[in-house]
Amino acid sequence: MTEPTAAPQPAASLPSPAPAALPSTPPPGPGAPILEAHDLAKRYAVGDNVVEALRGVSLTVAPGEFVAFMGPSGSGKSTLLQLLGGLDRPTAGRVVLEGRDISALTDAEATRLRRERTGFVFQFFNLIPVLDVRENVALPFTIAGLDPTRGETRERVQAAIDTVELTGRERNRPDQLSAGEQQRVAIARALVTRPALLLADEPTGNLDFATGSEVLEVLHRSCHERGQTIVLVTHDAKAAAYADRVFVFDDGRVRDEIVLGRRMDHAAAPLISRLAQLGL
Numbered sequence: 410m411t412e413p414t415a416a417p418q419p420a421a422s423l424p425s426p427a428p429a430a431l432p433s434t435p436p437p438g439p440g441a442p443i444l445e446a447h448d449l450a451k452r453y454a455v456g457d458n459v460v461e462a463l464r465g466v467s468l469t470v471a472p473g474e475f476v477a478f479m480g481p482s483g484s485g486k487s488t489l490l491q492l493l494g495g496l497d498r499p500t501a502g503r504v505v506l507e508g509r510d511i512s513a514l515t516d517a518e519a520t521r522l523r524r525e526r527t528g529f530v531f532q533f534f535n536l537i538p539v540l541d542v543r544e545n546v547a548l549p550f551t552i553a554g555l556d557p558t559r560g561e562t563r564e565r566v567q568a569a570i571d572t573v574e575l576t577g578r579e580r581n582r583p584d585q586l587s588a589g590e591q592q593r594v595a596i597a598r599a600l601v602t603r604p605a606l607l608l609a610d611e612p613t614g615n616l617d618f619a620t621g622s623e624v625l626e627v628l629h630r631s632c633h634e635r636g637q638t639i640v641l642v643t644h645d646a647k648a649a650a651y652a653d654r655v656f657v658f659d660d661g662r663v664r665d666e667i668v669l670g671r672r673m674d675h676a677a678a679p680l681i682s683r684l685a686q687l688g689l
């Protein structure tokens with residue numbers, strides 16, 4: 410694996426009015442993974458039917474690393490992303506984020522961890538149509554009861570907008586932006602709290618190739634220049650080729666792990682030929 414070039418972002422230091430305090434844990438030591446999945450299983454019961462969405466997944470992600478998840482539809486990628494981000498709980502196994510076992514948190518603690526330490530981006534941008542770019546990006550602060558129009562929060566909102574190259578578009582509403590620009594607003598909103606982990610589920614699934622590439626460039630830059638740790642779910646080998654490492658899933662298990670290393674050209678040919686060897 411290629412070493413990331415930038416240190417990870419410091420933990421958000423802004424006050425939060427959320428009620429539950431997270432239990433304090435010693436900070437992870439040097440070289441420690443930022444994210445660990447230990448033997449994760451997830452079983453869904455719908456009526457009499459039981460689906461084994463995950464059947465024992467273990468992996469680690471280093472600080473500042475860009476990891477992609479690929480695999481056929483139904484192989485458990487989104488389920489895993491939700492467990493890693495604390496949106497759902499495993500049936501068995503553990504998720505450790507920044508040295509803290511998030512599977513053991515109370516609901517209030519898990520909500521707080523999600524808000525402060527993870528950012529999510531989805532295929533559909535989920536922007537609020539009546540809010541402009543600045544207000545959409547500021548939403549995590551507004552929800553936390555902070556005033557995003559002054560002080561450090563205001564600076565962070567502007568920095569996130571600058572990172573996704575939407576400077577000058579602050580007053581546009583979503584319907585006054587292209588699809589790629591709307592997804593970049595969603596990325597800025599996910600990055601504004603400076604999360605430990607950015608989780609993106611098919612963020613280019615609704616975009617054409619050129620627009621999707623702009624979104625991937627933004628993700629890659631936040632990783633390469635600012636040390637943002639990213640987990641990307643994608644069907645598209647050209648998108649996965651932006652990652653340092655690709656996990657291939659099949660039927661709720663890790664089928665293969667492909668190390669690409671940090672590359673600036675994002676050539677997909679090595680990944681595509683490896684996937685072809687696997688018969689994918």
Ligand SMILES: Nc1ncnc2c1ncn2[C@@H]1O[C@H](COP(=O)(O)OP(=O)(O)OP(=O)(O)O)[C@@H](O)[C@H]1O
Nearest residue numbers: 453454455460462481482483484485486487488489
């Ligand atoms: N909330 C749920 N209730 C019941 N079954 C579910 C639920 N979520 C997912 N599943 C099932 O778990 C399995 C894994 O689903 P998941 O969404 O993780 O797959 P995926 O790899 O993300 O697929 P895709 O590429 O189509 O998005 C599938 O069989 C799916 O039907």
Ligand SMILES: [Mg+2]
Nearest residue numbers: 486487488610
């Ligand atoms: Mg999915």
